[in-house]
Amino acid sequence: MSTTLTVKGQVTIPKPIRDAMGLTPGTSIDFAVNRSGEVVLHKADSGKATRKAKPQPDRFEAARGKADVAWKTQDLMALLRG
Incomplete structure (x- = not known):
């Protein structure tokens, strides 16, 4: 299997290898060079x-439930369109 190195020095680990090693997003990986x-x-x-x-x-x-102003639909649409 081969992959291409990006300009940022990144590669995609092929899926069969990720699956075999149990690698998921966020998994830390160590790299080494053998003899x-x-x-x-x-x-x-x-x-x-x-x-x-x-x-x-x-x-x-x-952000949920933070609006302090109770807008009427007509008023809001007039503001957005006008």
Whole structure:
């Protein structure tokens, strides 16, 4: 399998390799070069493998219910169109 290096030095790890190694978005990876000059990648041992990841908060929750002005539809449409 081959992939292309971007101008930013990034590569996409092919899906069969990601699946075989159990790599998911956010997984830390260690890179090394062995004595033969081959690049080897390992799933980094973060020490948190037994912990479950916290669910991410809803990014819209902070804005929900913040409007202080009760607009009437006609007034709002007049403001937006006018």
